[in-house]
Amino acid sequence: MTSELTMHRLDGTLRASPTVRLGDDVEPGWRDALTAWARSHGLEITDRDATLAITTRPDHANGAAWVHSPYAGIEHLAPALPGDVLLTRTTGTMPERIAEYVLAWVLADRWQTARYLADSATATWDPSDPPVPPDRNGAVVIGTGAMGSAIARALRVVGHRVTGLSRSGRPDDAFDAVLPLARALDPADSERPGHDEARLDAPGTDVVVLALPHTPQTAGVITPELLQTFDGVHLINIGRGSALRTDTLLHALDTGRVRHATLDVTEQEPLDPASLLWRRPDVTITPHISGLTLPSDVVAALEEALTQIRAGVRPTSAAARERGY
Incomplete structure (x- = not known):
């Protein structure tokens, strides 16, 4: 039919x-x-x-x-x-609003807004260690659908080179490059003969954004091994909380692979008041409001x-x- x-x-x-x-x-x-x-x-x-x-x-x-x-x-x-x-x-219009959310938190991190808000509250004038452009301009967006593409376009406007990771690795003009997610999940795969595509520039990555839907295939797909490839990134999750297990994130924060996590979605929603995530200064929680x-x-x-x-x-x-x- x-x-x-x-x-x-x-x-x-x-x-x-x-x-x-x-x-x-x-x-x-x-x-x-x-x-x-x-x-x-x-x-x-x-x-x-x-x-x-x-x-x-x-x-x-x-x-x-x-x-x-x-x-x-x-x-x-x-x-x-x-x-x-x-x-x-x-x-x-959800993709555009989500992209704005991601861009807001990326720039807030770059411009140290939390520090200056605290200084303002205590009448502290401290021009030492001013914000400077990041020495790494790479961003990785995992999930290249409508949400991921809008995020990539927004990040490129402020100077990021954006790599997308998707199941197919199909090229998308919104990104500088798109790679199959399987290659990032199994970095050794890129070393095998026959793989001449561009590689994920993990050392040059400063921002990682998760823009994945909830499916059986995406549950827990952000593994400790994947996060281990990065070093000191700002991780933002606007997709689904099921993609990133809480214990996986906590380990990445404890080991410095993730320096800060901004989470609009979590494994459990609403997030339990007893969750360790609430008590970490290196985690920012918003209540699933990025794409209303x-x-x-x-x-x-x-x-x-x-x-x-x-x-x-x-x-x-x-x-x-x-x-x-």
């Missing part, structure tokens, strides 16, 4: 049963905007099974031919939905997807369910 035929059948189903269900997990403040969007297309809001379900909960997607996640993550939906259900997701989704993002994603479905085109927001994102 071709994608075009599948989309035409879905369009027919939407026209025959123009119903939409908003899951209980949809933010209360979004419901008016989503209801208005649905009604503008002749779609009826229902609290029962519907043709289109807007939710992250599989139990609210029963019977739906099209499920739309109001967020970028689909880890709860992808394995639970029948194979013939179209699953789309919301990206929207806006209601306008969800409406725009739905509008684009519906337009493409009615044109017989598979939506660009359709999830690659076999990959988990």
Whole structure:
């Protein structure tokens, strides 16, 4: 069955049963905007099974031919939905906001803002050891999707040479270079005959950003061995906490492989108040706020997807369910 035929059948189903269900997990403040969007297309809001379900909960997607996640993550939906259900997701302006978050913390680190805030609070005038440009300008972004690409573009603006690590190693113009993640996970692999690609410049790296989704393949993928290749980097995680185990990070901090960690995501969320991460001066925690989704993002994603479905085109927001994102 071709994608075009599948989309035409879905369009027919939407026209025959123009119903939409908003899951209980949809933010209360979004419901008016989503209801208005649905009604503008002749779609009826229902609290029962519907043709289109807007939710992250599989139990609210029963019977739906099209499920739309109001967020970028689909880890709860992808394995639970029948194979013939179209699953789309919301990206929207999230990549740009996440890139801004990363850039803010990279520059805060470079300009020693924590030190000057402390000096200001104590009326201390101390011009010694002023901020200077880093002697290493390399940045590594692990995950080269929409989030990773936006981060790479932002870091290049302030002078970083950015290497991306991905499963495929496919080139991307947002990066100076892209390498297969497997080569970084197994550095000895690059020494074998037949590997003439560029190598990861770990000694020249000052910033490492994790921009990975949650999939079975990415859980714990940031290993002690991978972090061991770096020396004194600023590590920022805006992807999913499952990619980096807490004990792995603590070991990297204790050994100096990571000099500071800025974490917008953690293995456990909310992070337990008893976690050692809260008590380390070399760790900054933010409460998963780097890429907040806006209601306008969800409406725009739905509008684009519906337009493409009615044109017989598979939506660009359709999830690659076999990959988990």
